[in-house]
Amino acid sequence: MKLNLVKDNPGATKNAKRVGRGIGSGTGKTSGSGHKGQKARSGVSINGFEGGQMPIHRRLPKRGFTNIFRKDYVEVNLGRLQAAVDAGKLDAAKPIDSAAMLAAGVISKPRDGVRILAKGALTAKKVEIHAAGASKAAIAAVEKAGGKIVVPAAATE
Helix, strand or coil: HHHHHHHCCCCCCCCCCCCCCCHHHHHCCCCCCCCCCCCCCCCCCCCCCCCCCCCCCCCCCCCCCCCCCCCCEEEEHHHHHHHHHHCCCCCCEEECHHHHHHCCCCCCCCCCCCCEECCCCCCCCCEECCCEECHHHHHHHHHHCCCEEEHHHHHHC
16 A cells, blocks of 8 residues: 555545635625625624523523432343343343443443333343342342342332
């Protein structure tokens, strides 16, 4: 390979629009900015400006608040776990925790923990799942299949 033979893929680069280059170009004279006014000048920043009237974002009342301490759990359904076990990505004989799910590609980020939900069916026998939380239906479904979900004591209260 030689440096003089290296070139971009077709369509990877696009020429910039050349404005103000004559009437035949379609963007000559005013360069697509129309005639006069604030928007025809450079340095325009008028998002949300309503001609001097009180803007809508200041007219509307503020309501509610955002709890900055709220936990952000990753939700995983039982059907998704069963699909990973069937594909051989998760070993049902070993305890399944967030690290195992991350390695198997079931979740992409552990965030504040994993919460197990009951959508889908779990047919793997004697599976032990370690999670930050689980729905009552998910716990019942796993116990019916012969396994158990291990949840911290604080999450069950």
